[in-house]
Amino acid sequence: xxxxxxxxxxxxxxxxxxxxxxxxxxxxxxxxxxxxxxxxxxxxxxxxxxxxxxxxxxxxxxxxxxxxxxxxxxxxxxxxxxxxxxxxxxxxxxxxxxxxxxxxxxxxxxxxxxxxxxxxxxxxxxxxxxxxxxxxxxxxxxxxxxxxxxxxxxxxxxxxxxxxxxxxxxxxxxxxxxxxxxxxxxxxxxxx
Numbered sequence: 658x659x660x661x662x663x664x665x666x667x668x669x670x671x672x673x674x675x676x677x678x679x680x681x682x683x684x685x686x687x688x689x690x691x692x693x694x695x696x697x698x699x700x701x702x703x704x705x706x707x708x709x710x711x712x713x714x715x716x717x718x719x720x721x722x723x724x725x726x727x728x729x730x731x732x733x734x735x736x737x738x739x740x741x742x743x744x745x746x747x748x749x750x751x752x753x754x755x756x757x758x759x760x761x762x763x764x765x766x767x768x769x770x771x772x773x774x775x776x777x778x779x780x781x782x783x784x785x786x787x788x789x790x791x792x793x794x795x796x797x798x799x800x801x802x803x804x805x806x807x808x809x810x811x812x813x814x815x816x817x818x819x820x821x822x823x824x825x826x827x828x829x830x831x832x833x834x835x836x837x838x839x840x841x842x843x844x845x846x847x848x849x
Contacts, residue, residue: 658717659844660707661688664724664747665754668765673723673744673833680837684844686721693725694754694761694772696779703729707737719844723830724805725750732783740793740847742840743818744830745802748809751781793847794818797836799826819843 659681661674669688678686687710691702711718718739722730727746734741747753754777762769788794796814798807800822807822814820821839823832 658711659684659686659719659721659840660710661686662703662720662722662726662729663688663690663693663765664726665693665750665757666761666763666765667693667723667726668763671765673830676833677721680833681840681844684841690766693729694770695776696783699729700732700783703733704737707733707739717844717847719840719847721840722746724828728780728783731785734792734794735789740795740843742795742797742843743810743814744797745799745805745807745828746796746810747805748813749784751778751784753805754780788814788817790817793843795839795843796820797830797832797839798822799828799830799832800824801826801831802828804828 661677663669663671668690674688689706691699693699719742720730720734720739721742723744725747727743728750730741730743757772758774758777761772796810796818798810800807811820811822826832
């Protein structure tokens with residue numbers, strides 16, 4: 658089973674979630690909508706959601722985290738015994754999201770909210786300073802990511818994960834069809 662974790666100002670009904678369902682069929686791809694901008698609330702929600710949905714499937718679990726969802730996947734994978742696929746992952750939201758302090762609107766849900774500097778700093782509580790080589794990990798990066806420098810994630814994961822950097826692309830990650838085989842392979846080989 659795959660659980661897709663969306664990024665900042667996105668939702669489980671995103672285009673990426675729909676494309677993943679299509680590309681990874683018949684393996685189930687669940688995609689919850691959660692308040693990604695509130696770190697502790699999102700972590701609690703995701704732990705409960707994954708526990709509730711994992712039981713009936715009783716199968717391998719791979720978290721697919723895109724951008725800020727990648728940050729959450731990194732934090733949750735080891736304690737949940739999951740593998741992870743990180744797509745243009747956010748590495749330092751506790752500083753990167755400071756530019757978003759103020760009024761925001763979730764593009765997927767239409768929700769309007771205010772992001773405070775304290776909300777952004779709270780991401781630091783969930784920061785993992787090292788890569789965990791015991792967690793099967795695939796990192797997918799687009800060189801053309803206009804929001805996050807792909808080299809940060811590439812360097813961080815270079816010694817403990819399979820890292821694939823695609824030329825061009827964008828923060829949306831324009832190479833899902835090309836990466837689908839790699840994602841399936843991680844699911845099949847993870848043993849989780």
